[in-house]
Amino acid sequence: MKIFSNEQIYEGDRLTVERQQISSADLMERAGTAIFNWFHQRMQGAQVPIHIFCGIGNNGGDGLVLARHLIHDGYNVKTYIVNYSDKRSKDFLINYDRIKQSTKVWPTLLKEGDDFPDIGEKDIIVDAVFGIGLNRPIHQWVLLLFKHFDESRAFTLSVDIPSGLQTNKVPESDLCVVKANYTLSFVTPKLVFFLPETAKYTDQWEVLDIGFDQQYIFETETEANLIGKNEVIPLYRPRDKFSHKGSFGHSLIIGGSYGKIGAVTLASKAALTVGSGLVTAYVPKCGYIPLQSGFPEAMVITDKNEEKITNISFVIKPTVIGLGVGIGTATPTINALEVFFKENKTPLVIDADGINILSKAPELLKILPPETVLTPHPKELERLIGGWTDDFDKLNKVKTFSKKYNVIVIIKGAHTITVYQDKLYINSTGNPGLATAGSGDVLTGIITGLIAQGYDPLIASVFGVYLHGKSADIAVEDYGYESLVASHVINYLGEAFLDLFQKPEQVQQAEQTK
CATH class of the missing domain: 3.40.50.10260 (YjeF N-terminal domain)
Known part of the structure; x- marks a missing residue:
């Protein structure tokens, strides 16, 4: 709208x-x-x-x-x-x-x-x-x-x-x-x-x-558009009968550190659940067993370091890379990311400490691939663009930032706003249950998984934010706001997809059978 x-x-x-x-x-x-x-x-x-x-x-x-x-x-x-x-x-x-x-x-x-x-x-x-x-x-x-x-x-x-x-x-x-x-x-x-x-x-x-x-x-x-079901249905790309896993891209999730492997697990699961054909996680050695045992569908590459990422090197050719979840800001990790940013040409979705590292080295923003997606929470956004006097000042600064570096910025909140150049895409789904640990990691994985399938980064951002919120809206009916956790959002992504094409009476019947 x-x-x-x-x-x-x-x-x-x-x-x-x-x-x-x-x-x-x-x-x-x-x-x-x-x-x-x-x-x-x-x-x-x-x-x-x-x-x-x-x-x-x-x-x-x-x-x-x-x-x-x-x-x-x-x-x-x-x-x-x-x-x-x-x-x-x-x-x-x-x-x-x-x-x-x-x-x-x-x-x-x-x-x-x-x-x-x-x-x-x-x-x-x-x-x-x-x-x-x-x-x-x-x-x-x-x-x-x-x-x-x-x-x-x-x-x-x-x-x-x-x-x-x-x-x-x-x-x-x-x-x-x-x-x-x-x-x-x-x-x-x-x-x-x-x-x-x-x-x-x-x-x-x-x-x-x-x-x-x-x-x-x-x-x-x-300038601004409100994104609801009617707006995202045309964005959906149906699958061809003869497609295979190679048709839907390869997502690489780079992140994790000792005690924060769960962030990579959530992002990787979300990428695969939203439809990425293949998912590989790149983590420190301490993440190998948790990922292999807790998420067997993913492939795993490990850094030589046990507790943190100190070097990013792989021979696979991912379609898109989701980066930053749980990665930390240790000096060796910062150094590794600076080298990676300078060499990388693959589309990026950057979250969490990946954003914090960019805010400390803004010269790296100039070399990011076109339409890189940044998904900051409010404090990360402030570190990235500086402070603001009010919400309108914030939007103006984000638009200026987006145009300067040709990036897509997702302002997370009750009405998450996707900003690209001078355009604002305001999400209509989601609820207070999303104020929980890991929900941002899930969003990173969802957007990464959509880009892997061939969605344009802006469309993947707008569609991904909608699906993320809609999944939470469906899940909260079973769990309530307080008990909703990030894994539930992943588990209900299938229902969020199905809801796109259900008539209101079908939704009502489904609710009655629960």
């Missing part, structure tokens, strides 16, 4: 009005009606008090359309105009007149110094105060109104975006933004719904279709 910028949404509004030969007020009517339909489907006439707070711009106009339809359908509605300025948008005024004329109910005007209305804990608040166009400081009395919303503990639904939240900026304070239980967003989700510092302002969100021009949606390139 494309995530449009403010400017693209405004342009889409304009083209929709022009191409469909409607007025902007008609488009606002669609938006407010879509919210009403959402409400009506869930409430079915229930007489819970609904408090609709409308600003004086287009977001407020959407709220007025909603209020008018709810009143006509007999709901218990109280409508308020948050009068923070003397200026009103044209379509707000049109709908202000419509609600007065058609319902004979005049909204209550709220201005500075007025008492705020009583709101019960079991009431519903609709926040339609500010939309995506907010570009000015918020009056103190309006911030107190937001605080009043919060203190009421009523269910709060925001129209398009929680009021006070901007699409390209982290708020200066939590007090500046409405805390929504649910947000109904038009056309596209907003990037701020997925960033750690701003996602907290809405617990859930949903996109409503308001009949945007389909040609515009299809043709417009966006």
Whole structure:
């Protein structure tokens, strides 16, 4: 799903009005009606008090359309105009007149110094105060109104975006933004719904279709894309009937040190389970027996050193190399990797201490194969690109880094973001159960295994992150968040693949048979 910028949404509004030969007020009517339909489907006439707070711009106009339809359908509605300025948008005024004329109910005007209305804990608040166009400081009395919303503990639904939240900026304070239980967003989700510092302002969100021009949606390139099942199904490469293990590449996993052979085992298992035809692990001698006994499907090459990697030398010709898991940062290991990086031409997926070593020797970044994949956790990312002031600064720095070195960077988190050049691919799968030792090693193996099969590194990254999260989503149904471990993610990869092509009713039947 494309995530449009403010400017693209405004342009889409304009083209929709022009191409469909409607007025902007008609488009606002669609938006407010879509919210009403959402409400009506869930409430079915229930007489819970609904408090609709409308600003004086287009977001407020959407709220007025909603209020008018709810009143006509007999709901218990109280409508308020948050009068923070003397200026009103044209379509707000049109709908202000419509609600007065058609319902004979005049909204209550709220201005500075007025008492705020009583709101019960079991009431519903609709926040339609500010939309995506907010570009000015918020009056103190309006911030107190937001605080009043919060203190009421009523269910709060925001129209398009929680009021006070901007699409390209982290708020200066939590007090500046409405805390929504649910947000109904038009056309596209907003990037701020997925960033750690701003996602907290809405617990859930949903996109409503308001009949945007389909040609515009299809043709417009966006900086950010949300990756779900519909986006990854076209990435999947079916297997030919006459294929064999040699058709699906050879993954080499280089890593491990004394006490950290498990990281290589997890990455190697993940690479094979995701479909790599062959997998070889390159480890210090202490890893030979654990790997041969615990993972018999893998081939093993050992360093001459017992406890750490001191030299990387092999005669096999791998399709791709996954490097860094559990490898450590001993001086001989650093020296060995520096020599390896200078000589290697094979595609790379680099994780953990492989990234830490690169951050200490940034000149090596310039000689990495094109589209090398880096999978840092937050601290490793900071060592790589330096600190950042907020999530937007972080994204900008990663994009700059990606362009400078022609690498793919995977920012791991609740919504893992794959960054390549100026593009962001935001993952929709995964859960808190992945906050466990070894889950990053598994992701490294998955991406390595996909590249081995011939997937482009960027596609392997986006697809691999999705499968990693989806496998965890399926596994957590059996194990819960706390008991999910990295091995479960590997074990459920097959179900993650099958889920791509299961219809919803098939998924439901499968759940019932468990």
